Each structure stands twice: as C-alpha cells, then as structure tokens.
Amino acid sequence: MDAVFNPIDFPSIASALDWEIHDLLPPDNSPYSDGTLVDKVVFSLNNPSDAEEVIVGMKDIGYFKKEKSLNDIFEYLYLTENMSEKRRVIKEILEKLVSNNILKLKNGKYLA
Structure with a gap:
C-alpha cells in the first residue's frame, strides 16, 4: 500500500x-x-548556489514579508544546531542577498 x-x-x-x-x-x-x-532534483544547503535558490524561492513565496531572524530561518529550514556547515552557508547567502538589495536587514532581521 x-x-x-x-x-x-x-x-x-x-x-x-x-x-x-x-x-x-x-x-x-x-x-x-x-x-x-x-x-x-536534490538540493543541498551545503551548496551555495542551491542555498541561494532556496532563499530566493522563500522570498518569492512571501516568507520575508514579515521580519525573520536568523533563527527563524534556520527553524523554517529544519537546520538544527549540529548542522553548522549548512547554517554557515545560509548565513553567507543571506549576507550576499542583503548586499545585492534582494533582501533587507533591519535590526538583525531579514525582510523583503
């Protein structure tokens, strides 16, 4: 079954x-x-290009309409504390998207 x-x-x-x-x-x-x-298609959050596609997709579906902390994002992606490499990649991608004006960082929280 x-x-x-x-x-x-x-x-x-x-x-x-x-x-x-x-x-x-x-x-x-x-x-x-x-x-x-x-x-x-298998995405790996260890891969920066895959991680960027996931974060941009989250933006596209409206996830960042309300401010989200880094921990909110980790929780949404099911990234536990022992997943330090994936967390590092996600943080780097978020910083890149902020520097490229795709996301904004306000008081330590990300939004579109």
Whole structure:
C-alpha cells in the first residue's frame, strides 16, 4: 500500500530514520502510476548556489514579508544546531542577498 505523507513532515521522518530527506523521495527515472517519469532534483544547503535558490524561492513565496531572524530561518529550514556547515552557508547567502538589495536587514532581521 502506498503511504502518503505531507512534505512538511519529511524532515522529521528523515531524522527519525537517520536519513536525509532525499532518501524519502523516489529514485531517478522512477515511474508515477500513470507511466510518466519522476524528475528528481536534490538540493543541498551545503551548496551555495542551491542555498541561494532556496532563499530566493522563500522570498518569492512571501516568507520575508514579515521580519525573520536568523533563527527563524534556520527553524523554517529544519537546520538544527549540529548542522553548522549548512547554517554557515545560509548565513553567507543571506549576507550576499542583503548586499545585492534582494533582501533587507533591519535590526538583525531579514525582510523583503
């Protein structure tokens, strides 16, 4: 039987299994039930270009309409304290986006 989970639960499920989120996704070229193929793209927040795409996507969906602290962003991305490399990359990308006037930094909080 196929199980259906809300994608918002994927980080918790992956963590409980000691997996990465991409381990929960179907393998490349796996067919859907209608015969079309899954196009699997895996983003890594360790990769600056992937991390930038994620942060810009968050801006595009309105995440930064209200001010967000760095910890708010880490929590939204499920980046726990032991994920220091991913946190470092996200912080660098946020600084870059502020310097390029894509985001603003006001009183230590980011907004669009």
